[in-house]
Each structure stands twice: as C-alpha cells, then as structure tokens.
Amino acid sequence: MDVSFRKIDIDQYDEDALLVTELYEADPRDPAQALNDVKQKAAAVRSSLAKGDIVAALMLVLEDAPYGPHLDDAKVASLCANLHLQTLVSILNSTKSSEIPGVVKALSTDAQDTLMKYLYKGMALPGWGDVSGSVLLGWHEKLTEVAGTGCIVRAMTDRRLV
Amino acid sequence: MAPPEVFSLSQQTPVTCHAFNADRTQLAVSLNSSDVLIYAREGNDWKHIDTLSEHDKPVTSIDWAPQSNRIVTSAQDRNAYVWQQTPDPQTGHTVWKPTLVLLRINRAATYVRWSPNEDKFAVASGARAIAICSFDPEGDWWVSRLLKKPIRSTVLSVDWHPNNVLLAAGGVDMKARVFSAYIKDVDKRPGPSVWGEKLPFNTICGEYASPAGGWVHDVAFSPSGDVLAFASHDSSISVVYPGGPAVHVIKLSILPLVTLAWTTEESIVAAGHDCQPLVFAGNQGGWEIIGSLDDPHANKASGGSRSGFGGASPVGRLNSAAFNTFRNAAERGISNVPGSPTASSSNESELFTIHQNTITSVRPYDGVPGNVTRVSTSGVDGKLVVWDVNAVTPIGATGLAGKLGKMQLR
Numbered sequence: 062m063d064v065s066f067r068k069i070d071i072d073q074y075d076e077d078a079l080l081v082t083e084l085y086e087a088d089p090r091d092p093a094q095a096l097n098d099v100k101q102k103a104a105a106v107r108s109s110l111a112k113g114d115i116v117a118a119l120m121l122v123l124e125d126a127p128y129g130p131h132l133d134d135a136k137v138a139s140l141c142a143n144l145h146l147q148t149l150v151s152i153l154n155s156t157k158s159s160e161i162p163g164v165v166k167a168l169s170t171d172a173q174d175t176l177m178k179y180l181y182k183g184m185a186l187p188g189w190g191d192v193s194g195s196v197l198l199g200w201h202e203k204l205t206e207v208a209g210t211g212c213i214v215r216a217m218t219d220r221r222l223v
Numbered sequence: 224m225a226p227p228e229v230f231s232l233s234q235q236t237p238v239t240c241h242a243f244n245a246d247r248t249q250l251a252v253s254l255n256s257s258d259v260l261i262y263a264r265e266g267n268d269w270k271h272i273d274t275l276s277e278h279d280k281p282v283t284s285i286d287w288a289p290q291s292n293r294i295v296t297s298a299q300d301r302n303a304y305v306w307q308q309t310p311d312p313q314t315g316h317t318v319w320k321p322t323l324v325l326l327r328i329n330r331a332a333t334y335v336r337w338s339p340n341e342d343k344f345a346v347a348s349g350a351r352a353i354a355i356c357s358f359d360p361e362g363d364w365w366v367s368r369l370l371k372k373p374i375r376s377t378v379l380s381v382d383w384h385p386n387n388v389l390l391a392a393g394g395v396d397m398k399a400r401v402f403s404a405y406i407k408d409v410d411k412r413p414g415p416s417v418w419g420e421k422l423p424f425n426t427i428c429g430e431y432a433s434p435a436g437g438w439v440h441d442v443a444f445s446p447s448g449d450v451l452a453f454a455s456h457d458s459s460i461s462v463v464y465p466g467g468p469a470v471h472v473i474k475l476s477i478l479p480l481v482t483l484a485w486t487t488e489e490s491i492v493a494a495g496h497d498c499q500p501l502v503f504a505g506n507q508g509g510w511e512i513i514g515s516l517d518d519p520h521a522n523k524a525s526g527g528s529r530s531g532f533g534g535a536s537p538v539g540r541l542n543s544a545a546f547n548t549f550r551n552a553a554e555r556g557i558s559n560v561p562g563s564p565t566a567s568s569s570n571e572s573e574l575f576t577i578h579q580n581t582i583t584s585v586r587p588y589d590g591v592p593g594n595v596t597r598v599s600t601s602g603v604d605g606k607l608v609v610w611d612v613n614a615v616t617p618i619g620a621t622g623l624a625g626k627l628g629k630m631q632l633r
Binding site (some may be wrong): 079211212214 | 397478
C-alpha cells in the first residue's frame with residue numbers, strides 16, 4: 062500500500078497552523094545574556110563542588126536553566142545549552158552513587174523535573190563530551206524512585222526543551 | 224463505607240464513556256463503537272435493553288439530561304444527535320428517536336455536555352471550536368453557534384458553570400479557558416460573578432496554561448462555579464481561584480490524570496492512567512492529595528504469589544507484574560514466555576487496583592452538587608465502578624509513596 066500520503070505536510074495549506082513556537086513562552090533572556098549567565102553559573106558550580114556541596118551546585122544549575130531554540134541565534138543558543146549540560150554533567154560525575162538519593166530528595170519538584178530533562182538530553186547525545194550512560198542511568202533510577210513516573214511524564218510533555 | 228460496586232460491562236473492549244439517567248436505573252455507554260448501548264439495572268447487574276445506532280464512526284461522548292430525560296451523543300463522524308423517547312407510531316412501544324444537530328464542524332466531535340438548565344449543550348471538537356447548541360422551535364431543530372477564538376487545537380473537554388452561561392474548556396493547546404456561551408434567545412442576562420460582569424457570547428473570562436506543557440484533559444467548575452479545576456498530561460492538577468487570583472498546582476509522582484469531578488466545594492475525585500480514583504481536598508489557602516478510593520493492598524491481599532524478586536517497591540504503575548517480567552528478563556535472563564512451563568498463573572499481569580487499565584471518565588453518581596456521596600468511573604478495561612467518596616485510603620498505605628502531592632503556589 063502506498064503510504065507516502067502520510068508524509069504530506071498538511072499544515073502548509075493551513076493559514077492558521079499552530080506553530081511550535083506558539084506552544085510555550087520563550088526564554089525571556091536573549092542568547093548572549095543566557096550564555097553569560099551560564100558561564101557565571103559554571104564558575105559558581107566549580108566553587109560549590111570544591112566545597113563538596115553537591116546539592117547547592119545542582120540547585121544553581123537547575124534554577125533558570127536556559128531552554129528552547131533561539132531561532133535568531135541558533136549557534137549561541139546551542140553553545141549555551143551544551144555548556145550548561147557540561148556543567149551539570151560535571152556535578153553528576155563527581156557525586157558518589159550512595160549520595161544520589163539524598164541529593165535528589167533535597168531538590169524541589171521543579172528542579173527534579175529539570176534534572177530529568179537533562180538526563181534525557183544526556184542520553185540523547187551518546188559519546189558526547191564526558192557523558193557516561195551508566196552515570197545517567199544511575200541518576201535516572203534514583204530520581205524516578207523519589208519523584209515518580211510523573212517526573213518522567215513532565216520531562217516528556219514540556220516543550221521548554223533544555 | 225460501602226465497598227465499591229464493580230460491573231464488568233465488557234471483557235475485551237474499552238468503555239469510551241458512560242452516563243446514567245436521573246434515578247440511576249438506566250445507563251448509556253459506548254463500547255468503543257459507533258453504537259450507544261442502553262442498560263437497565265436488574266438487581267446487582269446491568270441488562271442490555273436497547274441500542275442507539277445512528278452514528279457511523281466511534282461515539283466519543285454521551286450525556287443524559289436528568290430532568291428532560293434526553294440523551295445527547297457525539298462521535299468521530301462530526302455529528303451529534305439528541306435522542307428523545309417517543310412512542311413508535313406502528314408498534315406503540317417507546318423508542319429512542321434521534322434528531323440530528325447541525326454542528327458545522329469539519330473534524331470529530333470529542334465531548335458533549337448538557338447545560339444545567341438542559342436548554343443548551345456544548346460539543347467540543349477537533350475543529351478548534353466548541354459548538355454551543357440550542358433548540359430553534361421555528362425550524363424544529365438544534366442550531367449551533369461556534370466558540371472559536373482563541374482556541375488553537377482540539378478541545379478535549381467542556382464543563383458548564385451552574386449559571387447556564389459560562390463554559391470551561393480544556394484541550395490540546397495546553398490551556399484551560401472559561402468562555403461565555405450566552406445565547407440571547409435562551410438565556411436570561413446572568414448576574415455578575417467572579418468570572419466577570421458583562422458576558423456577551425465568546426467573551427474570554429479566563430485562560431490558564433498547564434504547568435509543564437501538557438494537554439488539558441479535563442476541566443470542571445466547583446459546585447458554586449467560583450473555582451475551576453483542570454487535569455493535564457504533565458501529571459498535574461491545577462485549581463484556579465479567579466478572585467484571588469491564585470492557582471494551586473499539585474504535581475504528582477504518578478502517571479497523568481485524565482478525568483476529574485468535584486464532590487464538594489472543597490474536594491475533587493480525579494483518575495487516569497494510574498487506574499485508581501484519587502481524592503484531593505483544599506480551599507483557597509491550598510490543595511493537597513488526601514488519598515485513594517481504591518486500596519490496592521486490600522484488593523489483592525489474597526492474590527497469591529507474585530513474582531517479587533525486587534525488594535524496593537517502585538512507584539505507581541511500575542509496581543506491576545508486567546514490569547517485573549521485563550526486569551527479570553533484563554537483569555537475570557529469566558524470560559517468562561506466556562505458555563511456557565515456567566510461566567506463572569495467567570493473572571500475573573493483573574494490577575493491584577480494581578480498574579485494570581486507564582480510567583477515562585469519573586462522574587457524580589449519588590448526592591446533590593456540592594455534596595456528592597458516590598462517584599462512578601469507567602475505563603479502558605471495560606469496567607464500571609461505583610465508589611463511596613468517603614471511603615478514602617490515605618496515600619501512605621496505597622503505595623504511591625514518595626513526595627506525592629507536593630504543592631506549591633504559582
């Protein structure tokens with residue numbers, strides 16, 4: 062059976078088509094400012110990690126995380142998002158697996174949801190940077206035990222992609 | 224604290240929707256087909272007595288007006304019918320006679336509800352519109368006016384305000400809205416309420432986004448009409464006080480809720496993909512989850528051996544034998560192929576809850592608005608269950624665990 066008709070983009074004939082950008086409110090910061098924020102946070106996170114305060118470091122990263130593609134300046138936006146992911150991964154990698162449950166419990170629900178989004182983003186980038194699948198899966202397991210399947214559902218529905 | 228009444232209406236097919244008549248002696252359901260089946264209560268069972276066949280695509284929603292005893296149905300064939308009992312001229316028997324409604328929509332009709340005065344009904348649709356239908360005595364038909372702006376996608380549910388004018392709607396564009404559905408020839412001018420004072424047709428009285436971008440599955444006004452609750456696919460339930468203005472959001476640790484009903488001004492029963500009705504309570508100061516009407520531990524206490532290798536109890540629906548089967552296969556290389564000698568009993572994939580699949584509809588069953596004492600639920604497992612809303616099992620005991628019902632003010 063010919064199923065190529067399924068691939069026709071019917072929205073192009075619809076003058077009132079719903080665009081992806083209308084589905085969520087864009088990150089209010091402009092890309093340069095977001096990049097600046099991310100760089101500052103990376104520095105703050107390093108000092109928190111040096112003190113061994115993982116919860117504080119995670120909270121820093123997960124609060125006001127940059128999201129969404131900035132259509133006008135995609136290059137800066139992706140640089141920004143990747144740098145932020147790198148910062149987050151550095152925290153994840155430096156946490157002992159026995160400490161994870163306590164850290165996860167200390168986070169707010171919003172922070173847990175954002176962390177889940179980053180875990181999935183990390184898993185979507187195999188072999189990127191020093192992202193290790195087993196570390197991500199370990200965090201995913203502990204996070205799901207604490208925050209439940211609801212947290213995974215929110216990571217999937219939310220269009221404010223990190 | 225009566226135990227829930229459980230009826231299996233079908234073994235294989237889902238119950239798309241259900242509606243009772245005024246005295247709960249008859250029941251209209253659709254079993255995922257284009258027919259509406261009418262059942263009559265016989266002792267402890269439901270007997271099939273009539274079939275309403277006029278739609279030619281699956282029925283999506285049914286509502287039964289309690290006072291005027293009329294049924295309205297909507298379906299994927301883009302039509303709605305109003306069914307009225309009239310004597311058949313040939314046989315003299317009373318039959319359900321359909322009247323077609325001119326909806327003027329070009330996509331499926333998804334949801335239908337009578338207004339409180341039963342002189343209007345609202346049909347939600349995939350055509351980014353809600354048809355508000357009223358009876359035109361001159362033409363002897365139901366005519367519709369469309370609520371269109373600013374709906375951007377399929378509307379999944381609607382609910383009427385007790386004043387017969389305001390309508391809440393929620394849908395795929397991730398917003399819950401309150402509209403005015405004022406029809407000049409039908410309605411008296413409504414008094415001012417928390418939602419506004421002047422209310423011409425299609426006035427937007429409120430627009431609320433779901434917290435994390437989930438489809439709004441169900442909306443409902445509180446009995447007074449002053450509060451709006453909606454459940455969305457980001458596993459959350461939001462309660463809106465427009466006067467406050469305050470929105471209380473409860474993010475859940477379980478799978479999303481898809482249907483909800485107010486039982487009193489300060490409590491809600493909601494259900495969905497987690498297969499059990501949950502009870503929420505609160506007021507303008509805040510809302511929290513109280514517990515579940517289902518008690519998964521009591522139900523299956525004698526359920527025999529469950530392959531329980533895992534010591535830690537996972538959350539929600541993960542706590543099923545199906546999940547354990549895959550986990551055993553992945554972690555220990557044990558594969559329980561159905562039919563193989565190692566496979567355990569056939570009820571191995573049974574859930575601990577009474578409903579064995581997603582609950583798609585919860586509706587008031589007994590009591591008056593503002594003091595509902597029993598609710599009915601139906602779902603994909605083909606079951607219809609009537610629950611006592613006061614028989615609440617606290618969440619600690621239901622195994623939902625974790626930080627369920629953590630609440631915050633937005």
